Amino acid sequence: EIVMTQSPATLSVSPGERATLSCRASESVSTNVAWYQQRPGQAPRLLIYAAVSRATDIPARFSGSGSGTEFTLTISSLQSEDFAMYYCQQYNRWPPWTFGQGTKVEIK
């Protein structure tokens, strides 16, 4: 199974600042990576698919990059509603679909 490793576990950022989240795959997954946001008490929401494509209704301040084994989610200017958990997921080789352990973005 492909292991997805996210870093850091927690990211403390001030509103309006940029946040950069990382995800590493244990083997190449091409660009078959998605990013999800999960606010407390809510279901996950798809943000990014195919490593770089924003899902429907996702604001332009969210962007994804990377290929192979290294991926990044960037939030250009954090808004209050962006403080949440973020998960990466690979869908290059399945089953199983595998998720990273998550990065918590908190208010600094």
Added chain:
Amino acid sequence: EVQLVESGGGLVQPGGSLRLSCAASGFNFNNYWMTWVRQAPGKGLEWVANIKHDGSETDYADSVQGRFTISRDNAKNSLFLQMHSLRAEDTAVYYCAREHADYTCFDKWGQGTQVIVSS
């Protein structure tokens, strides 16, 4: 508007059974693969099972293989997860999710249903 609404969760004793349901609306359900993902308390996301749009193919996580069965009723726009031999480690919120039409990630999620396995 796409909606996925799970039900059927609850408290069950170890070794017991439970059947989860997911009612879909707002899209052509029988054109999409569907999946179940769970989240244990304070933990991350774990894929559980998925099913092809016509029900002809299914896959399971090793942790549930042989105990859980995923199924669907396209006439009723419904997805199911039959769970047997439940263990404490199956305690989680269970989400149904729709697979993206073109990519095998999950583009719509329900709000989840809580399953607690405890004596």
